[in-house]
Amino acid sequence: MKTDANQPIGVFDSGVGGLTVLKHLIQEMPDEQFVYLGDTARVPYGNKSKQTIEHYTIQCIDFLLGFNVKAIVIACNTASALALEIAQKHSPIPIIGMIEPAAHYAIESSLSGNIGIIGTRATIHSQAYEKAIQTYADTIHKEAHITSIACPLFVPIVEEDWVNHPAALLIAKEYLSPLISKKIDTLVLGCTHYPLLKELITNILPDITLIDCGYTASKIMTKMLGIHSNQDSSSISKRIQLFTTDTVHSFNVIAERCLGFTLQDPINITTEVLEHHPSEYAKQSASVKY
Amino acid sequence: MKTDANQPIGVFDSGVGGLTVLKHLIQEMPDEQFVYLGDTARVPYGNKSKQTIEHYTIQCIDFLLGFNVKAIVIACNTASALALEIAQKHSPIPIIGMIEPAAHYAIESSLSGNIGIIGTRATIHSQAYEKAIQTYADTIHKEAHITSIACPLFVPIVEEDWVNHPAALLIAKEYLSPLISKKIDTLVLGCTHYPLLKELITNILPDITLIDCGYTASKIMTKMLGIHSNQDSSSISKRIQLFTTDTVHSFNVIAERCLGFTLQDPINITTEVLEHHPSEYAKQSASVKY
Numbered sequence: 001m002k003t004d005a006n007q008p009i010g011v012f013d014s015g016v017g018g019l020t021v022l023k024h025l026i027q028e029m030p031d032e033q034f035v036y037l038g039d040t041a042r043v044p045y046g047n048k049s050k051q052t053i054e055h056y057t058i059q060c061i062d063f064l065l066g067f068n069v070k071a072i073v074i075a076c077n078t079a080s081a082l083a084l085e086i087a088q089k090h091s092p093i094p095i096i097g098m099i100e101p102a103a104h105y106a107i108e109s110s111l112s113g114n115i116g117i118i119g120t121r122a123t124i125h126s127q128a129y130e131k132a133i134q135t136y137a138d139t140i141h142k143e144a145h146i147t148s149i150a151c152p153l154f155v156p157i158v159e160e161d162w163v164n165h166p167a168a169l170l171i172a173k174e175y176l177s178p179l180i181s182k183k184i185d186t187l188v189l190g191c192t193h194y195p196l197l198k199e200l201i202t203n204i205l206p207d208i209t210l211i212d213c214g215y216t217a218s219k220i221m222t223k224m225l226g227i228h229s230n231q232d233s234s235s236i237s238k239r240i241q242l243f244t245t246d247t248v249h250s251f252n253v254i255a256e257r258c259l260g261f262t263l264q265d266p267i268n269i270t271t272e273v274l275e276h277h278p279s280e281y282a283k284q285s286a287s288v289k290y
Numbered sequence: 291m292k293t294d295a296n297q298p299i300g301v302f303d304s305g306v307g308g309l310t311v312l313k314h315l316i317q318e319m320p321d322e323q324f325v326y327l328g329d330t331a332r333v334p335y336g337n338k339s340k341q342t343i344e345h346y347t348i349q350c351i352d353f354l355l356g357f358n359v360k361a362i363v364i365a366c367n368t369a370s371a372l373a374l375e376i377a378q379k380h381s382p383i384p385i386i387g388m389i390e391p392a393a394h395y396a397i398e399s400s401l402s403g404n405i406g407i408i409g410t411r412a413t414i415h416s417q418a419y420e421k422a423i424q425t426y427a428d429t430i431h432k433e434a435h436i437t438s439i440a441c442p443l444f445v446p447i448v449e450e451d452w453v454n455h456p457a458a459l460l461i462a463k464e465y466l467s468p469l470i471s472k473k474i475d476t477l478v479l480g481c482t483h484y485p486l487l488k489e490l491i492t493n494i495l496p497d498i499t500l501i502d503c504g505y506t507a508s509k510i511m512t513k514m515l516g517i518h519s520n521q522d523s524s525s526i527s528k529r530i531q532l533f534t535t536d537t538v539h540s541f542n543v544i545a546e547r548c549l550g551f552t553l554q555d556p557i558n559i560t561t562e563v564l565e566h567h568p569s570e571y572a573k574q575s576a577s578v579k580y
Contacts (some may be wrong), residue, residue: 042332042341042561047449049537050332055560122540153457158447159337167443167460174455247339249411270345271332275565 008033008241009221010064010071010072012057015043016248017155018075019258021098021113021214022240025073026259028218029227033239035067037065039270041245044122044155045078046191053122058090063243064281069093070224073217077190078120081128094224101216102188103132109209110186113143116179116208119190124150129190147248151175151191167198178202184208196257201290242266247272296524298323298531299511300354302347303332306538307445307482308365309548311504312530316549318508319517323529325357330429331535331561334445335368336410336481347373348380349564350399353533359383361515364462364505367480368410371418385516391506392478393422399499400476403433406469406498409480414440419480437472441481442463448483458490461560466494474498486547504514532556 009029011022015038022036027085041046041081045053047248057079064072072095074080074087080097088095106115117129130146136146179187188211189195195212202208244266248254252262273281299319301312305328314324327350329335347369354362362385364370364377372389378385384518396405407419420436427434444465447458469477478501479485485502492498534556538544542552563571 041338047539048331052536052561055562152450153443153446153452158444160442162443165460165464167457167464170455170457170460174457246342251336271342271561272345272565275562 004070005031006033007068007070008035008239009225010067010069011036011075012060012064012072012079012080013038013075013192014029014056015040015076015099016244016251016258017158019255020212021073021075021217022191022196023259024218025195026222028222029225033226033241035064035069035241036266037176037242038061038242038244038248038266039274040248044120045076046152046155048078048122048123050082050126053079054083054086056274057087059278061087061091061095061141063269063274063278063281065093066279067241071221073221074098074215075192075214077192077213078122081119081123081126096217096221096224097214098190098192098217099128099132101220102190102211102213102234103129103136106133106186106188106211106215107136107140107142107144109188109211110144111185112185113137114145114184114186115147116182116184116187117148117190118151118154118175118187118194119148120155121150121152123190124148129188131180139145144272145182147179147184149175149178155191155193158196163197163200167177168197169203172197172200172204176201179205186211189213198287202216236282243269245269245271294321294360295321296362297358298325298529300324300351300357300359300513301326301365301579302326302354302362302369303365303482304335304346304369305330305366306534306541306544306548307448309500309545310482311363311507312484313549314502314504314508315511318512319515322517323531325354325359325531326533326556327353328532328534328538328556328562330538333518334410335366336442336445338368338410338412339417340372340412343369344373344376346373346564347377349568351377351381351385353559353564353568353571355383356383356569357531358572361385361511363511364388365482365504365507367482367503368412371409371413371416384508386511386514388480388482388503388507389418389422391510392480392501392503393419393426395506396423396476396478396501397426397430397432397434399501400434402435402473402475403427404435404472404474404476405437405476406472406477407438407480408438408441408465408477408484409438410443410445411442413480414438419478435472437469437474439465439468444487445481445483448486450526453490455489458487459493462487462490462494466491476501479503533559535559535561553565
């Protein structure tokens with residue numbers, strides 16, 4: 001695929017968790033420009049219906065399309081599971097989600113074929129990961145035995161910064177114990193917040209390969225765009241434009257935890273912008289660089 | 291205040307937690323009709339900004355005004371704390387929130403004046419309860435020593451139905467321990483979900499008066515409307531019209547837990563309705579009785 005270096009890459013997430021995905025995109029493609037939209041006024045998507053998630057996703061995609069992006073990453077696992085298809089049909093440019101890349105890496109990584117998936121209730125209920133893993137396993141004639149578990153308390157635990165609290169360990173034990181008896185050797189972290197729980201998860205499930213969806217998606221995106229970069233990512237923060245639909249308490253603390261460096265505060269747009277003419281925002285806004 | 295028995299009372303909440311408030315309203319006013327709107331597509335409000343909460347609240351108030359309601363209860367503590375004033379200015383009919391009634395009852399109930407408040411981050415950060423309690427205490431020349439604690443994990447714990455899980459006890463201990471040393475004798479449950487945690491809270495803080503905002507608001511509303519009722523509430527479910535902005539997983543399980551009886555499934559409206567002409571929905575919809 002031929003790409004224009006002046007066109008940014010769009011990243012959409014329901015909140016700020018997608019910054020863990022942005023981190024990997026930056027590491028893989030340090031020369032690129034990024035426009036990130038976090039729909040923080042309507043976060044979380046994880047317990048909402050397919051219809052509502054599709055409705056919100058299309059609005060966010062339209063917002064990013066207004067920036068003349070060359071490709072979009074849906075960093076939110078819930079939106080990837082429930083709205084990728086409609087987003088891809090709607091968009092003239094390539095969109096990748098979290099599911100397919102992680103599913104491929106999970107199958108490639110697993111020796112036993114015993115694979116676990118953890119995610120929000122909506123992601124797990126959609127069975128998107130199970131279907132993607134099974135389809136790929138069938139294609140390459142491998143066996144796959146999949147166990148999926150919804151972990152709705154993991155996101156609030158991360159957001160409360162209680163990752164090291166004894167309650168977090170109890171909660172993780174309750175959710176993850178069934179995976180021990182299933183003898184999984186690979187676990188898909190099916191939510192952008194979960195990479196921040198790696199240590200906690202490894203406590204309960206040692207010697208397991210953890211699949212970080214941000215990492216796998218960034219590998220696929222880099223390949224798809226044919227991008228080869230030798231630069232380091234030290235000056236990248238200048239080329240990231242951030243938008244959120246609501247102000248975020250301690251945004252820079254979260255950004256630093258996810259990215260390893262701070263960013264300028266995001267520009268706030270309202271949900272009214274998204275409900276009305278999202279694709280026209282970029283043209284009309286004087287504060288936008290692209 | 292003169293009221294028309296044919297006009298319903300509006301109840302607005304960010305989600306389904308407000309059903310705990312509706313329960314008390316029904317108990318106090320079993321002859322009345324109710325229209326309940328839960329903004330489940332944008333729930334929770336608890337970590338969102340004042341600006342966004344005001345924006346959403348006005349839309350929800352407009353939606354209820356379309357039903358010719360005679361009064362509105364804002365059952366969401368966060369919206370009460372951050373958007374009651376703007377809602378009252380905006381509305382031609384009386385609106386009561388959760389804060390004032392609970393603040394009065396807390397002062398009346400407390401012997402020592404040592405009062406605790408628990409709520410979402412936005413509610414606690416707003417200091418709305420502290421100000422209301424202090425103002426009322428000053429008015430009646432009582433002393434008040436207030437301790438406020440944000441408990442963001444309590445709502446997810448209730449929604450996961452883990453109220454009796456050992457992790458819930460650890461979380462509650464962490465949040466509530468500071469209240470033990472403050473020797474509070476009264477605790478305001480500043481979130482609609484918290485009455486479902488009464489037993490857990492009493493474990494850590496025995497012999498404390500718990501102020502249930504739904505109860506105190508329903509007492510004030512009944513007085514304000516001058517309603518005297520001798521009927522029981524056995525046939526009330528026929529006179530409750532429910533709306534949500536998103537479908538709700540296990541709605542009837544939650545309704546039964548909050549109300550003690552099941553209801554017909556709510557009618558789903560979209561957030562587009564709220565962002566555009568919310569007050570016209572009732573007129574245009576054939577499915578609406580009022």
